[in-house]
Amino acid sequence: MTIMDFPTFMQQVVNSLSLGSLYALLAIGYTMVYGILRLINFAHGDIFMLGAYFAFYAITIFTLPWYLAFPVAIIFTVLFGIILERFAYRPLRNSPRIAIMISAIGASYLIENLGVMIFGGRPEAFPTIQLFNQIFSIGSVKVSGVSLLIPIVTLVVLLVLFYVINKTKTGMAMRAVSKDYEAARLMGVDVNTIITITFGIGSGLAAVGAILWGMKYPQLIPLMGLMPGLKCFIAAVIGGIGDVRGAVIGGFILGFGEIMLVAFIPDLSGYRDAFAFVVLILVLLIKPSGIMGKATVEKV
Amino acid sequence: MLTAIAIVIIGVLLFLANMFMDNYQLRILNLSGIYIILSLSMILINGFLGLFSLGHAGFMAIGAYTVALLTTPPMAKQMNYYLDPIVPWLAETEWSFLPAILLGGVLAAIAGFLIGAPVLRLRDDYLAIATLGFAEIIRIVFTNLQSVTNGSLGLKGLPEIEIEIPLPLIGFTLNLSACIWIAAIITILFMVRLVNGSYGKAFKAIREDEIAAEAMGINVFKHKLLAFVIASFFAGVGGAFLGNIMGTVDPLMFRFLLTYNIVLIVVFGGIGSLTGGVLAAIVITAAMELLRFLDSSFDMGPIAVSGIPGLRMVVFSLLLMFIIIFKPRGIMGVREFSWQWLIELPQSIKNSSFGRKKLRKDVSK
Numbered sequence A: 001m002t003i004m005d006f007p008t009f010m011q012q013v014v015n016s017l018s019l020g021s022l023y024a025l026l027a028i029g030y031t032m033v034y035g036i037l038r039l040i041n042f043a044h045g046d047i048f049m050l051g052a053y054f055a056f057y058a059i060t061i062f063t064l065p066w067y068l069a070f071p072v073a074i075i076f077t078v079l080f081g082i083i084l085e086r087f088a089y090r091p092l093r094n095s096p097r098i099a100i101m102i103s104a105i106g107a108s109y110l111i112e113n114l115g116v117m118i119f120g121g122r123p124e125a126f127p128t129i130q131l132f133n134q135i136f137s138i139g140s141v142k143v144s145g146v147s148l149l150i151p152i153v154t155l156v157v158l159l160v161l162f163y164v165i166n167k168t169k170t171g172m173a174m175r176a177v178s179k180d181y182e183a184a185r186l187m188g189v190d191v192n193t194i195i196t197i198t199f200g201i202g203s204g205l206a207a208v209g210a211i212l213w214g215m216k217y218p219q220l221i222p223l224m225g226l227m228p229g230l231k232c233f234i235a236a237v238i239g240g241i242g243d244v245r246g247a248v249i250g251g252f253i254l255g256f257g258e259i260m261l262v263a264f265i266p267d268l269s270g271y272r273d274a275f276a277f278v279v280l281i282l283v284l285l286i287k288p289s290g291i292m293g294k295a296t297v298e299k300v
Numbered sequence B: 001m002l003t004a005i006a007i008v009i010i011g012v013l014l015f016l017a018n019m020f021m022d023n024y025q026l027r028i029l030n031l032s033g034i035y036i037i038l039s040l041s042m043i044l045i046n047g048f049l050g051l052f053s054l055g056h057a058g059f060m061a062i063g064a065y066t067v068a069l070l071t072t073p074p075m076a077k078q079m080n081y082y083l084d085p086i087v088p089w090l091a092e093t094e095w096s097f098l099p100a101i102l103l104g105g106v107l108a109a110i111a112g113f114l115i116g117a118p119v120l121r122l123r124d125d126y127l128a129i130a131t132l133g134f135a136e137i138i139r140i141v142f143t144n145l146q147s148v149t150n151g152s153l154g155l156k157g158l159p160e161i162e163i164e165i166p167l168p169l170i171g172f173t174l175n176l177s178a179c180i181w182i183a184a185i186i187t188i189l190f191m192v193r194l195v196n197g198s199y200g201k202a203f204k205a206i207r208e209d210e211i212a213a214e215a216m217g218i219n220v221f222k223h224k225l226l227a228f229v230i231a232s233f234f235a236g237v238g239g240a241f242l243g244n245i246m247g248t249v250d251p252l253m254f255r256f257l258l259t260y261n262i263v264l265i266v267v268f269g270g271i272g273s274l275t276g277g278v279l280a281a282i283v284i285t286a287a288m289e290l291l292r293f294l295d296s297s298f299d300m301g302p303i304a305v306s307g308i309p310g311l312r313m314v315v316f317s318l319l320l321m322f323i324i325i326f327k328p329r330g331i332m333g334v335r336e337f338s339w340q341w342l343i344e345l346p347q348s349i350k351n352s353s354f355g356r357k358k359l360r361k362d363v364s365k
Helices: A006-037 A044-060 A066-093 A097-120 A145-167 A169-179 A180-185 A190-215 A226-239 A244-264 A266-286 B002-019 B023-048 B056-069 B074-080 B099-118 B124-144 B176-197 B198-208 B212-215 B220-246 B256-269 B275-294 B311-326 B339-364
Strands: A134-137 A143-144 B163-165 B171-174 B298-299 B303-305
Touching: A006 A044, A006 A143, A006 A169, A006 A190, A006 A226, A006 A244, A044 A097, A044 A226, A044 B303, A066 A190, A066 B163, A066 B212, A097 B124, A097 B256, A097 B311, A134 A145, A134 B212, A143 A145, A143 A226, A143 B298, A145 A169, A145 A190, A145 A244, A169 A180, A169 A190, A180 B099, A180 B124, A190 B002, A226 A244, A226 A266, A226 B124, A226 B339, A266 B099, A266 B298, B002 B023, B002 B176, B023 B056, B023 B176, B023 B198, B023 B220, B023 B256, B056 B099, B056 B124, B056 B220, B056 B256, B099 B124, B099 B220, B124 B256, B171 B176, B176 B198, B176 B220, B198 B212, B212 B220, B256 B275, B256 B311, B275 B311
Parallel strands: none
Antiparallel strands: A134 A143, B163 B171, B298 B303
């Protein structure tokens, strides 16, 4: 254990907050898709990667200012997520669950290889935006603008999302489909549209996460979505898969856990990536339905 | 009997291949053999038990590292460990290959037991993600055990596997290809026996309906664990060969992309068919190499097409996506090869074409 002074500690808290926010944004996409289709969307991490690259190219090649580049990148990512669902998942809607999961693995593999081919294997540096990279001092705590921006953006996005899910008709339909697919269809919900919207929202959140991620950790490689993707699925499982609040809680648990593990026990910093998996296995063994999930009993 | 003859024929063919093929072709042949071992080991759990496990890369890493650490001569080890000296109990070991490979498999099987015991109580996606998690943990531990595994630097300059058979009169040495293909054939025979025996019937019963199987008196958990341990053993052996054929072992090799590769081979062949697994392992390994021309530039008549690096993998993954979407049961489904089928083949072809002719006559009338 290292003993640290208060400013360093606060710095770590800010870092954990921003990492946790990023994980939460990505985890929501997993949990929403799983809630409706019972599918681990293995390609979600790769959609995240695409979001980051779209923003990167919008700024560097098309020389758009950031306030135009980011919305464009988000729109393209959303479109891509919808296309992915249309071509890789919809044809298998009525197949056994293993088939659709394998399709997800195949899609992930395809996007990664496309990424390597089109974007090249060399890492690219995400452009720095002066406005967000200033260093603020609050008392003796120094934080970069990005670290403050991430939790704020996440909070706003989450509020909008909760409004959509809880207060609008579309949100009600989404909840109905995730509760009971067949019954929702019988009640006149257009299930295909709802699934498209769900993929759109999930991909949009992934794109927001990717842009913020790019500003905080400005190194882009085509495989950058692999690890965050897996960890965020884990975050969704920890929180109770299918539950959006659970995904947010799970994301923050992982974010805080990882940063604090490295901060307090530097000897274990090599095991940082293992933290999520260890927590996952503990949760699965103790309470497989996750923190917010309700245990279901299978009837014969 | 027919099986024995077939094995002798395959043996002779491989012997000839070994004499007349160049190194590159031999390497493809060897890789096919390794992927046969790996895909059969995955089919056992994913196909016959219906458990979706994604932990293969971890077990392969255990096998690969065991063999690499035990068989590399002490001199080569010293060259490798320049950051952190190797732990003393490994520095001087130099085992022969056969015990090292077997130990690699056994250690992987032990890991399979330790992981399987808690994890196999989970279902479907949860099992997939938990096994994937364990495989990643194994890899991360290997990355961090600097003085044992040399961390992210990996081990280089591994000696090629060869096994001496010290018979009194005809003592001879089996080279790498021979070892791989003997292992592959043993794997095939073992899996066929296992799957057709009473254990195999129990596995299939569990796959079809777990609760019904339990009601019939099958100890579901015991059978799952058994299959998982067996599959881990073969994954360890396959990993040992794979590490050896590459000449280097490092943790990045054993990311879950490696597991994806095997999943895709298994899907191509048809989950639930050993024959499909064997065929797919050979076809996909060969196809991966044949598609290599896509990456480099080539001449198409007067037009020189400049290759796009990475196109090969894209074409490959596209092909696999098409198979998954349009033929989700793979090339074989759950059908198996049998001598009976082969003997009756000419007859059935005759029958079917005869039937077609008759049908055409009816239509023309």
